[in-house]
Each structure stands twice: as C-alpha cells, then as structure tokens.
Amino acid sequence: MKKTRSGNVRDAVTPAADADVFTAVFHTDGAYDVPDPILIGTPVCGTDVRIVDEDDRPVPPGAVGELRTTGWGLAEGYVGDPERTALSFTERAGEREYRTGDLVRWGADGRLRFLGRADRQVKIAGHRVELVDLERRIKERAGVLDAVVFLAGDRLCAAIKAEDGVLAEVRAEVEPGLAAYERPQRWRIVALAEIPTSPHGKVDRAALPAPPRRRSGVVGR
Incomplete structure (x- = not known):
C-alpha cells in the first residue's frame, strides 16, 4: 500500500x-x-x-x-x-x-x-472448514490479540494470544456459532514467541505444536 x-x-x-x-x-x-x-x-x-x-x-x-x-x-x-x-x-x-x-x-x-x-481449507468429517474464518471469529473477541487455527493430525486446534483468564469466555462466545465439526477440539493460550514464523515472517503452521489434552484447566477437551 x-x-x-x-x-x-x-x-x-x-x-x-x-x-x-x-x-x-x-x-x-x-x-x-x-x-x-x-x-x-x-x-x-x-x-x-x-x-x-x-x-x-x-x-x-x-x-x-x-x-x-x-x-x-x-x-x-x-x-x-x-x-x-x-x-x-x-x-x-x-x-x-x-x-x-x-x-x-x-x-x-x-x-x-x-x-x-x-490451501487453508481443510475437510473434517467430510465437511469443508475455512481456517481463516475460524481465526477471524476468534480474533473478534475482546481480549484476543492473535489466533491461529490449524490441524494436528485429524484434530482441529486453536492457539491464541490473549489476556489472562479470557479463554473460557472466548470459547463460550465462539463455539455456539460453529457447527460441531468446526469447533477446535483443543485450545491453548500461548505467548507470541510460541507462534513459529517462517523466514518471511509468516506463521509457520507446520511447526505449530498441538496443544496438550489438558493442563491446569487452560486447554479444552
């Protein structure tokens, strides 16, 4: 521009x-x-x-x-x-x-x-899912600074940079507007440094680790 x-x-x-x-x-x-x-x-x-x-x-x-x-x-x-x-x-x-x-x-x-x-479209249970659209929905929520949605194996995961204590509220606001197959199965609050980038400064989604199943109530199911 x-x-x-x-x-x-x-x-x-x-x-x-x-x-x-x-x-x-x-x-x-x-x-x-x-x-x-x-x-x-x-x-x-x-x-x-x-x-x-x-x-x-x-x-x-x-x-x-x-x-x-x-x-x-x-x-x-x-x-x-x-x-x-x-x-x-x-x-x-x-x-x-x-x-x-x-x-x-x-x-x-x-x-x-x-x-x-x-290449940011994926199929889950036979349904097409737009990862960019999921990220946009999450980023629109109060307290969220950034979000990356990605596949880890066959699991849809969401890594978000956000203020402390907002994850449960974000999920409660986002998930009702999504079909069951669109909902990330694992959520995690991350530091910006934890989101890997390519030499060109773009998010390196292939290097993103899958959020663990559960840790101190921070991640979801």
Whole structure:
C-alpha cells in the first residue's frame, strides 16, 4: 500500500509471486478505509483474471472461487523450481495462466475481494472448514490479540494470544456459532514467541505444536 502525492492510498496487489508487475489495484484514502473482506480491486491493463471452482469451471458473480491470472506481465515461473512452476503455471487456450491459490469473489461493485487461501481449507468429517474464518471469529473477541487455527493430525486446534483468564469466555462466545465439526477440539493460550514464523515472517503452521489434552484447566477437551 503506497501513499500518492494526492494524498490517496493506492493498494497494488500481485497474488503470490505470479507477476513481474501488479495484477490488480484499488484506491482508498487510508488504511482505516480498507473494507473487510479486503479489496483486491480490478485487473490492471494487460492483465486478465478468471475465478473458477475445483473443477476449473467459472463461478457466477458473487460466488467464491480460486483466482487465475493471465497477461503480458505474467512471470516465467519459479526460479530453480521447475516442479512448482509446472503445478502453478498452466496452458489454457494457448495462453499461460497462473493458479494463485487465492480465494476471491466479484463484488456487486465489480471489484475483487480477497477471502483467504485455498490451501487453508481443510475437510473434517467430510465437511469443508475455512481456517481463516475460524481465526477471524476468534480474533473478534475482546481480549484476543492473535489466533491461529490449524490441524494436528485429524484434530482441529486453536492457539491464541490473549489476556489472562479470557479463554473460557472466548470459547463460550465462539463455539455456539460453529457447527460441531468446526469447533477446535483443543485450545491453548500461548505467548507470541510460541507462534513459529517462517523466514518471511509468516506463521509457520507446520511447526505449530498441538496443544496438550489438558493442563491446569487452560486447554479444552
């Protein structure tokens, strides 16, 4: 997000690492004005996008799907990683296309909205669960500073950074709005330092330890 001389803020987005230039942009007056879900905006000149379902079929306006991009700004691939390049960069109707892995939808205003990552969807008891949505619900509660929801084996776990003594209250507020299969089976209050990060500063979910079954009443069932 970059502030221009006019005082407006321009958000320029390139999903993952697909493009040498930006894929979509939108303009706003400041960070306080950014809506939720986050706006990606509209494709820049020379770029085209598709939103498709799991079977590569276009989804109707307003429906959620994976963002695909094409255009002259598309990168050649991942340097030194031909296998990843082959998986992410494909051919469609004689044109190279990038599978972003980003879940988006077209808004009624004709702009794209970012809803999360396809690789953050999991299936539990045959049902699709959006981990990003669970994290958002937890983070909205008073006293919660951060939250990470992840799978440990076949168990859904929640690690939250929060004020002391709020875990039971958070669970009591969050769980009634969730289907039984969506409810984390284990909860744990953690220090920020206990949430591992990658070299890029993102949460390293593969390194997150599963909360223990029970410890001093801090974690749930």
